[in-house]
Amino acid sequence: MSGFPDISIPLGNIADFVVNFLDKNLEPVFDFIFWMTSTTITTFDDILNFLPWWLLLVFIFALGYFFQNATSGLLYAFLIFLVGSFGLWEELMITVAIVLTAVIISLIIGIPIGIWMAMNRASSVVIRPILDAMQTMPSFVYLIPVIFFFPLGNVPAVFATIIYAVPPVIRLTELGIRNVDQEVVESAESFGSSRMQILTKVQLPQAVPTIMAGVNQTTMMALAMVVIASMVGAGGLGEQVLVAINRIDIALGFEAGISIVFLAIIIDRITSGIGNRFQRDKGDQ
Amino acid sequence: MSVKMKLENVSKIFGPKPKTAIPLVEQGKSKEDILAETGNTVGVYNASIDINEGELFVIMGLSGSGKSTLIRCLNLLNKPTTGSIVVDGEDVVQYKGEALKEYRQKKIAMVFQHFGLFSHRTVLGNVEYGLEIRGVSAEERQEIARQNLESVGLKGWEDKYPDELSGGMQQRVGLARALANDPDILLMDEPFSALDPLIRREMQLELLDLQERLQKTIVFITHDINEAFKIGDRVAVMKDGKVVQTGTPEEILEEPANDYISEFIKDIDRSKIIQAENIMIRPNALVSLKDGLKVAIQEMESNGLSSVYVTDRKRQLQGIVTIDDAIQGVKEKNSLEDVMIKDVATVKKEDYLEEIIPKAVESTYPIAVVGESNRLEGIILRVHVLSSLVAEDIDE
Numbered sequence: 080m081s082g083f084p085d086i087s088i089p090l091g092n093i094a095d096f097v098v099n100f101l102d103k104n105l106e107p108v109f110d111f112i113f114w115m116t117s118t119t120i121t122t123f124d125d126i127l128n129f130l131p132w133w134l135l136l137v138f139i140f141a142l143g144y145f146f147q148n149a150t151s152g153l154l155y156a157f158l159i160f161l162v163g164s165f166g167l168w169e170e171l172m173i174t175v176a177i178v179l180t181a182v183i184i185s186l187i188i189g190i191p192i193g194i195w196m197a198m199n200r201a202s203s204v205v206i207r208p209i210l211d212a213m214q215t216m217p218s219f220v221y222l223i224p225v226i227f228f229f230p231l232g233n234v235p236a237v238f239a240t241i242i243y244a245v246p247p248v249i250r251l252t253e254l255g256i257r258n259v260d261q262e263v264v265e266s267a268e269s270f271g272s273s274r275m276q277i278l279t280k281v282q283l284p285q286a287v288p289t290i291m292a293g294v295n296q297t298t299m300m301a302l303a304m305v306v307i308a309s310m311v312g313a314g315g316l317g318e319q320v321l322v323a324i325n326r327i328d329i330a331l332g333f334e335a336g337i338s339i340v341f342l343a344i345i346i347d348r349i350t351s352g353i354g355n356r357f358q359r360d361k362g363d364q
Numbered sequence: 365m366s367v368k369m370k371l372e373n374v375s376k377i378f379g380p381k382p383k384t385a386i387p388l389v390e391q392g393k394s395k396e397d398i399l400a401e402t403g404n405t406v407g408v409y410n411a412s413i414d415i416n417e418g419e420l421f422v423i424m425g426l427s428g429s430g431k432s433t434l435i436r437c438l439n440l441l442n443k444p445t446t447g448s449i450v451v452d453g454e455d456v457v458q459y460k461g462e463a464l465k466e467y468r469q470k471k472i473a474m475v476f477q478h479f480g481l482f483s484h485r486t487v488l489g490n491v492e493y494g495l496e497i498r499g500v501s502a503e504e505r506q507e508i509a510r511q512n513l514e515s516v517g518l519k520g521w522e523d524k525y526p527d528e529l530s531g532g533m534q535q536r537v538g539l540a541r542a543l544a545n546d547p548d549i550l551l552m553d554e555p556f557s558a559l560d561p562l563i564r565r566e567m568q569l570e571l572l573d574l575q576e577r578l579q580k581t582i583v584f585i586t587h588d589i590n591e592a593f594k595i596g597d598r599v600a601v602m603k604d605g606k607v608v609q610t611g612t613p614e615e616i617l618e619e620p621a622n623d624y625i626s627e628f629i630k631d632i633d634r635s636k637i638i639q640a641e642n643i644m645i646r647p648n649a650l651v652s653l654k655d656g657l658k659v660a661i662q663e664m665e666s667n668g669l670s671s672v673y674v675t676d677r678k679r680q681l682q683g684i685v686t687i688d689d690a691i692q693g694v695k696e697k698n699s700l701e702d703v704m705i706k707d708v709a710t711v712k713k714e715d716y717l718e719e720i721i722p723k724a725v726e727s728t729y730p731i732a733v734v735g736e737s738n739r740l741e742g743i744i745l746r747v748h749v750l751s752s753l754v755a756e757d758i759d760e
Contacts, residue, residue: 266480266538269439270494270545271468280497284484 098224109228116180116234123176132168136160139345146352155348158341165334167316174305174315174342177233181240181301186294189245193252193293194278203253210246218243218307226311236304236313244300251293255286291354298350302343316342368581369415369438369549374447376433379404382445395604407433407442409605420575420582422596424589430605431585432477435551438583439472440464451549469498473542474551478558479534481526487513487537488522494545505544512540515574532563543578552584556591568595589628593617593637601625613637634753635717643752644713644733644742650675653682657700661690671729673740674704681740684708684729710734713741717752724749 102109127135136156143152162171196203221242225235259282267281283290309317316335323332377385385404388397395406408430415421425431436442438449440456448455451471459467473494481490488509495505513522516536526534535555542550556564572595575582586592592599593613600610601621609621617637620626649663649672664672664687671686683704693703709723710732723731730743 260478260480262476262478262480263482265436265441266474266476267482267493268441269468269472269474269551270497271465271470272497273465276497280493281482285482287484 094224098227102227113229113234116184116237117232119180119183120176120233120237123179124173127172127175128169132163142349143345146349146356151348155345158345162338162341165338167319167335167338170315170319170335171338171342172315173233173313174317174339177237177240177308177313177315178298178301178305178342178346181237181244181304182294182298184237185241185245185248185297185301188241189248189293189297190252190290193249193290194256194283196249196253197256197282198278206249210249213242214246218304219310222307222311231312233313235311236308239311240301240304240308243304244297247296247300248290248293251296252286252290255289255293256282258289259285287357288354291350291357295347295350295354298346299343302339302346305339366417367414368417368451369413369583370448370450371411371413371415371438372448372450374411374434374437374444374449375409376407376430376437376442377404377445378407386446406430406605408437408444410447411602411607413600413607413610415581415583416598417581418579419597420572420584420595422584422586422592422599423602424586424592424596424599425602426587428604429602431587431602432553433605434602435474435553435583435585438549438551439468439474441474469494469545471547472549472551473545473547474553475535475538475542475555477554479526479531479538481534481537481541483526486523486525487518487529490526490537491541491544493541498545509540509544512544513537515543516540516570530563531559532567535559535567539574548581550580550582552582554585554587557587564591571595589632590636593632601628614639614642635721638717638752639713640711640715640717640720640733640744641713641741643717643748644744645748647673647730647740647743650679650740651685651700652677653700655700657685657690657693657698657703660685660700661687661694664690673708673730673732673743674700675740678737679740680738681708681710681732681734682706684732686729705729708732710738711744717749720744720749 130138136159139159140152140156143149143155145152159171162168192206196206218239222235222239225238229235229238263281263285264277267277272280305313305315305317306320307317309315309321316339319335320332320339322328323335375386375389377383377389379385380403382404385398385402385406388401389406389409393401398404398406411434413421423431423434433442437444440459444457447457449457451467456464456467482493485493488506491509491512492505495508500508510519510522513519516539518533518536518540521529521533526537529537535558538555556567559567568591571582584592584595593616596613598610598612599616601608601616601624603624609616609625611619614637616625617629617632617634620629649667649669651660651663651672651674653674653676660672660674664670669687671684673684674682676682682701683706685700685704689703689705690700693700708729709727711720711723711734713733713735720731724744724746727746730745731749732740733742733744735741
């Protein structure tokens with residue numbers, strides 16, 4: 080008989096207790112967060128729906144033209160046009176609004192944390208394993224507590240997305256700042272700069288290309304969460320994929336799926352184009 | 365000359381508990397023992413140096429000798445573990461917060477080995493940085509930055525980015541950036557060692573010109589003894605975190621403090637360090653123009669010379685007369701002025717040996733050393749030119 084001895088550590092119960100405790104005692108806080116987030120999403124969605132469809136295509140073309148070239152711009156506009164032709168225009172807008180909101184909140188949280196980790200080795204040591212956990216923990220696991228705090232819908236989706244998508248921008252912000260040439264930081268210090276001046280005038284500008292790579296990664300990961308997030312009620316393309324799975328509707332599944340892929344391609348190229356632009360700005364002028 | 369910066373027993377120890385290493389250092393234990401015993405690394409130990417106002421002070425040592433650590437103590441990029449650094453009557457080691465910022469902003473600036481330029485800023489943006497963080501208005505600081513760029517020969521490059529410039533030009537930007545703050549003290553941490561030899565030589569000369577104009581107090585770090593002796597008014601030699609010897613290049617050359625330094629200066633090109641005044645001697649005999657030929661012959665005979673220099677009453681050099689010409693002249697009833705050779709090789713007191721050697725080769729007479737208004741200061745025997753080229757311990 081070599082079974083595991085009858086010891087039970089109630090880690091699961093503790094997690095359960097903590098979530099319940101937070102839910103009961105911090106309700107106003109969560110209500111506020113809910114209100115903020117849902118307002119942001121709705122505002123984005125409203126703006127996107129208010130704009131005529133062709134203007135959006137022109138805008139996509141302009142982004143592609145500005146950060147890549149004319150051919151890319153045309154291609155991106157065409158891909159978006161295809162998505163519209165699948166009858167998924169409104170879903171696309173909701174998905175874009177959710178992803179944008181999640182990315183913006185991720186950056187607002189992530190960049191300062193990354194800076195703090197670069198400045199303070201102890202915080203880096205503590206936060207790193209948390210980031211590992213956020214990236215490796217199966218997303219379904221934190222979908223459960225998130226729906227405790229917020230009603231089903233787009234808001235819990237955004238928060239589940241943030242948990243998954245925020246680590247890259249934190250890591251790359253830290254890396255970018257740490258990798259700034261020591262002599263360059265020393266030279267700023269030798270002129271009597273304050274810590275804040277060193278950060279804003281030297282370290283952050285020098286780290287911009289790396290931070291932009293982090294922004295790109297974060298955006299891509301946010302997009303990757305679209306389908307899973309729809310399980311807690313997020314609308315948009317992810318929801319269509321979910322519906323297609325339930326109905327075994329191959330045509331809808333494929334159309335919604337390929338639309339997500341198109342969106343991913345466009346967002347990836349444009350954000351990395353922005354990153355390259357920052358790198359080029361200091362060189363070839 | 366007043367002391368600008370006085371270092372007393374400055375030590376810098378890196379590691380978990382720097383203070384624990386101090387007693388061990390005082391017991392004279394080696395770097396390795398201290399590292400093994402306490403886990404601390406001794407960067408600089410007990411450096412005491414006086415740096416004078418307006419001098420170019422060179423700290424020389426091989427890598428790991430602690431020279432870069434020491435120079436970083438001067439602007440507190442490294443805070444000394446013990447000791448004091450007194451600048452203008454105040455111990456800067458005690459500076460914190462605002463006082464430290466002000467010290468760095470106004471009194472001291474640094475030039476870095478790999479330039480330490482901000483690649484995201486233009487050349488102008490780099491040079492105005494120090495003024496920018498002091499809160500100088502954009503217009504004023506750009507004006508100052510432009511002037512400083514012009515003085516290092518980079519007019520017209522203001523809007524380029526550092527990576528578009530060659531290494532030599534980048535270091536000029538570094539220099540202009542440091543000078544834009546108009547500091548009293550300029551720290552230069554191996555500023556030319558990342559440059560290729562031709563550019564390095566050019567920059568050394570430019571630095572000397574600049575120093576002539578600006579009269580800053582410069583602390584210059586190098587691992588190259590030739591560079592140290594070429595540009596340094598005084599040189600401190602460091603080894604294993606300690607200052608082994610401080611002195612003028614000539615003093616170190618003539619009296620190396622220990623074998624380590626003797627070994628070092630073996631490699632040195634003495635012809636670039638030794639100046640005419642170091643090897644000239646007072647002439648045994650001199651004749652004045654009014655003395656005439658007979659006196660000249662007598663002087664030469666009584667001193668056993670085959671030639672003698674001729675000066676006027678103010679000791680201005682007129683020429684040289686040989687014994688043969690003098691005797692011939694007396695027979696032909698010529699005057700001293702007729703027979704003396706007027707076209708003689710002369711050097712100045714501060715000329716280096718490398719400039720004297722070609723003249724010594726061509727001339728058959730001793731070389732005259734002249735000062736202001738052609739005043740004869742001394743003469744250099746050709747044999748001394750040769751013997752000064754070899755180190756002391758060889759000719760003994």
